[in-house]
Amino acid sequence: MGETRWLDDGEQQTWRAFLTAVNLLDGALDRQLRHDSGLPHAYYQILAMLSEAPGRELTMTRLARLLRSSPSRLSHAAARLEGEGMIRRFKRPDDRRTTIVEITPEGMKALESAAPGHVHEVRRVLFDTLSSEQVGQLREISESMLSALDPQGEEPRYPDPDGARYQD
Amino acid sequence: MGETRWLDDGEQQTWRAFLTAVNLLDGALDRQLRHDSGLPHAYYQILAMLSEAPGRELTMTRLARLLRSSPSRLSHAAARLEGEGMIRRFKRPDDRRTTIVEITPEGMKALESAAPGHVHEVRRVLFDTLSSEQVGQLREISESMLSALDPQGEEPRYPDPDGARYQD
DNA sequence: CAGAAATACTTGAGCGTTCAATTGTGTTGT
DNA sequence: ACAACACAATTGAACGCTCAAGTATTTCTG
Secondary structure (H helix, E strand, C coil): CCCCCCCCCCHHHHHHHHHHHHHHHHHHHHHHHHHHHCCCCHHHHHHHHHHHHHEEEEHHHHHHHHHHHHHHHHHHHHHHHHHHCEEEEEEECCCCCCEEECHHHHHHHHHHHHHHHEEEEHHCCCCCCCCCHHHHHHHHHHHHHHHCCCCCCCCCCCCCCCCCCCCC | CCCCCCHHHHHHHHHHHHHHHHHHHHHHHHHHHHHHHHHHHHHHHHHHHHCCHHHHHHEEEHHHCCCCCHHHHHHHHHHHHHHCEEEEEEEECCEEEEEEEECCHHHHHHHHHHHHHHHHHHHHCCCCCCCHHHHHHHHHHHHHHHHHHHCCCCCCCCCCCCCCCCCC
C-alpha cells in the first residue's frame, strides 16, 4: 500500500466544518422531534415513508432499503412503533417470510401533529441558513455523494402520488 | 402560530438527498474505524483533538466545546479511553473542579495507526466524490450552517502548531 | 464572611443502533 | 423428493448517547 495522502489545509477545514455542521444539525433535529412529539428522527422517517406508500404499507425489506436502514434496526423500531399502535405488522399470505408494515390512523395522527414543528426546524437549521444558490449546490453535492456511496439506492417514486406530504 | 410552510419539491429532494448522503457517509466512516481500529468515530475525534493540543492535553470542558460534545458524553468516553490506557485524567491543582485530559503514548500509537485508513475513507466517501469546485461550495455551505447553528463555536487554532496532523 | 449561585465534572437509567446468531420459509439443483 | 442454499425477518447482548440528577469546588453578593 502506498503513502497516505493526507488532507491539505483546505480539505481539513472543509471536513471539520462539514462534520461539525452535520453533527449540530441532526442533534437539533432529533432533539426537536423527541421533545415535541416523542419520536426519534429515525422513527419519524419510518412513519413518513409509510404514509407516502401506496396503501400506506410496505414490506420490511423494501422499507429498510428506502430508508437505508439495516433490517435489524427497522425490526427493533417496528417493535416499538407497533407497541405504541402507530403501525401494524402482518405476514403476507403468499410468501410467509415477508412481513408487511402498515401505518395506522393513530400513526398518521402522530405524524401529522409532528410534521409542522419538524418542517419548521428543518427550515431553521438548513434552508434558512443557505442562499437558494447554495441549496442547489447542496443538492448536487448530495447527489454526487449518493451516486458514489449507494449506486443501487432505491427511491420511492410511486405511480400514484396520492398520499400526504410528511416526508423528510 | 401561522400556517406551516411546507417544503417544495426542490427542497424536499435536496433534503432527502442530503439526509441520505450524510447517513451513509457517517455510517461508512464509523464502520471503517471500528473495524480497523476498534475506535468509534467520536473516540477517534477525541484522540485527534488531544493530539493537536499544546502539551497534548486539554480540560474536559474545553475539549467538549471543541468537539461540540456534551460534558456527559465526553465523560463517559473518557472513562472508556482511560480504561484502555489511551488517555490519562487528573485534577488541576489550582482549581480542583477542573479535570485535565492528556493523551498517552499508547493513545498516540492507536491514533497513528488508525489515521491512514481513516483519511483514506474520508477521501473515498467525500473528497473523491466531489469536484474541487464542489468542495469549495461544501465548505461555504458548512460554514453558513455553522454560523447559524453555533455562533459561539470555538475553533482550536493554537499559537504553536507543533503537533502531528491526525485531525478530522 | 456566610449563604447562594455558578462552574466542572460524573453518574446511572433508558434507549436506539450494531453485530452476530437464529428462526422460519421459499427456491434450486440433482 | 430432498438436501443445500437463499431470503425475510427477528432476537439478544454490547455499547454509545441522552437526559436528569448528583457531588465537589469555586466565586459572587449582601
